[in-house]
Amino acid sequence: MTEGRIFTPRYGRKLDDFEIGATYVHPWEVTVDAGTLALFQGSFLDATPTYASEAFAKKLGFDARPVHPLLLMNLGLSFSVHDVSEQAIAHLAYIDVRFPNACYLGDTLTASSKVLGKKLSSKGDKGVVHVRTVVQNQTGVIVCAFERKALIRTGAVEGRPEDPSSDFEQPGVSDTPSLPAALAAGVDTGGIARRFAGSFSDFEVGDVYCHQVGKTVGESEHMQLTLLMRNSHPIHFDEVYCEEGKSFTGTRVVYGGLVFGFVASLASRDVSGNVLWDLSYDAGAHPAGVVAGDTLFAASKVLAKKDRGDGTGEVTFRLVGVKNTRPDRLLDTGVDLFTPEREKGADARTDRKVFEITRTVLMLDG
């Protein structure tokens, strides 16, 4: 056998590889099941009953437990890494995240990302790519849609294999609702018991919750979730890559979608125990990175609320995550936790904030 060609395939894209208007069909096609859910539940102590209890979900009119929205968002984001962000420097923003239809265990998911824009930085060595990712089940129903922005180096990826051809068109999402059919027709709250404290009437605009229990991130747990989601960026699980100087922390970095999950679940016994659905997430960012061993905490501020008149209401929170200190300690020292870091002056910023997002939920009243 003669010596043949040597290939070093690399995935993801650099700035020049993105074509505005193009849609990338991500190659992952994965059946989500009870095992996927359990690893999610083993890291995120989530209190939302709709997603945990088959009995509760059926009372609401669902066929079964809907897959947790943040698991869907994580699958969609992770599926897109292979085509979009495996070469990215950073994930910059979550925009208009919605869960229009319930996804059930046993459904097979695929995702696509459409390039909405790209913008070169002033230095010209990198730029921002803006994509919309849509996650669909085996019959094409949209179960999650979101936009995100990532910071990408200029140039093109060397060794990137050509994508298989595809005539897939990403479905539009402008008409996509924020509530699945089972809930959109109105909720019969009669037979539904409140199990946790904290329902619609308990929240007032301006209220701040400093959630008291933290979560230390385990090394194996974050790598398992990353790979289970099919996130292929080596910065999360390849220490040799990180030691080559390619990680800003010098070591493996916890994938941002998991930081999102940790922070949301740390808030959940205080604010999500009577949540029926996650309506939307928006204006989200990761101001600082997280590594294994860091302990995360969360804080929530009520931004708005709207009574729906059927025993439920919508509550909008600003949710933030901080690391290695309690949020009430940061507030005590004068830190402004709830203003987005990007809108602050340099001297008002905190290096403790690892996550921030605006979250709107549908919630039972008392």
Next chain:
Amino acid sequence: MTEGRIFTPRYGRKLDDFEIGATYVHPWEVTVDAGTLALFQGSFLDATPTYASEAFAKKLGFDARPVHPLLLMNLGLSFSVHDVSEQAIAHLAYIDVRFPNACYLGDTLTASSKVLGKKLSSKGDKGVVHVRTVVQNQTGVIVCAFERKALIRTGAVEGRPEDPSSDFEQPGVSDTPSLPAALAAGVDTGGIARRFAGSFSDFEVGDVYCHQVGKTVGESEHMQLTLLMRNSHPIHFDEVYCEEGKSFTGTRVVYGGLVFGFVASLASRDVSGNVLWDLSYDAGAHPAGVVAGDTLFAASKVLAKKDRGDGTGEVTFRLVGVKNTRPDRLLDTGVDLFTPEREKGADARTDRKVFEITRTVLMLDG
């Protein structure tokens, strides 16, 4: 938006928060599934065929694999932390643990705890609370019931949200059997093969088993199981809490129900390979704590046996767990392993014992 109220909700109860005779309906409502089971099986190398094999369980007359009893006990105990022991100093005792009916994957579980008693310590700064916890499935069938005692500081929890009102009455357990219906009518052992060594006839009262294989506890694995069970005590997964001086070890402590699981499974190839059901656990305690990195070992002593005349019999073991040394080495140096630590004089105690309990099982004969 004006500055609003600041909340720092805390859960669990201090001694003054407990009312004798009151029942606390725990807020968790969780469907147990194959994913929950797999994380349990990934840490506990359990040999009991009833709980691992659909084919074996059906031969016994069950509809499917019954959920492992220790997984049920862990779910019940963990569900209760939010209302009972999130502020506890220590878990003191397991009493009268039973599994009266099979629970199957797909069942949705809830739990409640009734306060049976509380007793102030002589110093007056803490006390012992005694509760009975009952775990029920979606139709109200009791799948696990146990009593436990916990050491609690005096005072009341600041910031504890009021529980949602409930008229739930905990069902009585005095008539609760120790065997599910499929086994209570007698076992047809005809078509059931013995796969592991160690059946009823092999055990004699007084026999001691020093189980030779240990298990080193991983950091991520114990945190995952803790959260998957919905145990919300921060001492198990919040390093900031522990570094604040709130952990007696200075770091995260492995949740006791998992130590129970590790120790029981370390004994299982020697004594549980022909077990058909776990009839009861009683007189259980955790004399010392366990942290990630500790290696656990188990030893068993046969306390009693009773032939049932149908090819099965009951065997009662005293099961103990020790850390970072083999039980036979402790025996060789004169340590009394099987007397409960609380019944020993101070000079006879060992700081290596992390768990002890009395266990009765239904076992196939040879």
Next chain:
Amino acid sequence: MTEGRIFTPRYGRKLDDFEIGATYVHPWEVTVDAGTLALFQGSFLDATPTYASEAFAKKLGFDARPVHPLLLMNLGLSFSVHDVSEQAIAHLAYIDVRFPNACYLGDTLTASSKVLGKKLSSKGDKGVVHVRTVVQNQTGVIVCAFERKALIRTGAVEGRPEDPSSDFEQPGVSDTPSLPAALAAGVDTGGIARRFAGSFSDFEVGDVYCHQVGKTVGESEHMQLTLLMRNSHPIHFDEVYCEEGKSFTGTRVVYGGLVFGFVASLASRDVSGNVLWDLSYDAGAHPAGVVAGDTLFAASKVLAKKDRGDGTGEVTFRLVGVKNTRPDRLLDTGVDLFTPEREKGADARTDRKVFEITRTVLMLDG
């Protein structure tokens, strides 16, 4: 109660305990489910669509997702440890690994091992045992069969309990196919989309792939998978055993079947994204050990290919795994990666190679 007998049961066999021609029925009987699969998927970022997608598998004619072949191989190998290799010094070889029939989630698996040969080493203190392991489902269908060799000390195991008697005869495998029925009749590739790059026509004999993404092995993740597979060798999860001088690394060693899984999955986005079935593995070995914290990489070389004329073809790769460096760096420094270590002169060997095997797959054409 008088002092009774003291037992220290040990499992596995030493060289004198093996009888040529004997079949050992492994005691584990385990239902494989979505939870088992998820922990597998959480460590191994596998791209093969047949094993991940219910929708894809059904298009191929399967009833559901077939359980991943390497999960089956790992279950079979691990089940056999209790009887075959719990006292082994090393696992030496994988031979003739096949997956003749699909196994589905919900199937209950058992395994047996037949002793094909044993050979004393020249020093006489150890020897090589050669067994064939067959994994069957609850109806006796063979879902995985392989041979392996292990290095075993001479002597007999002290304290080994006698096996339960059994008249089980291991089924012959000489007629066992390499393709399950759903694929053997020919593949209708019409409705099947290529999602990943890399199909049959893209590979030429002699091509070398240096897979660019590595995977750092987590401590908890490797222990969880080891126990979930029912591998009972303490070298993988009992640090006290390892510190007693019984581990060649001085600490816990990652179980070889997992190294196999890590390495195969690291190659998979480049070479397995259009694979329909794993036809065979052969001539496999673990030249060096792996411990938690090591980062693994993979490389593949195309050894042969065969067009089947129905839009699919067979491709044979030599797959190797290395630790803590990229394979292209080793090639650049003149290391011969693809010759089996055992066939090399001492000065040509590399201490970086942790795995090597010959792999044949059925693959979609473009």
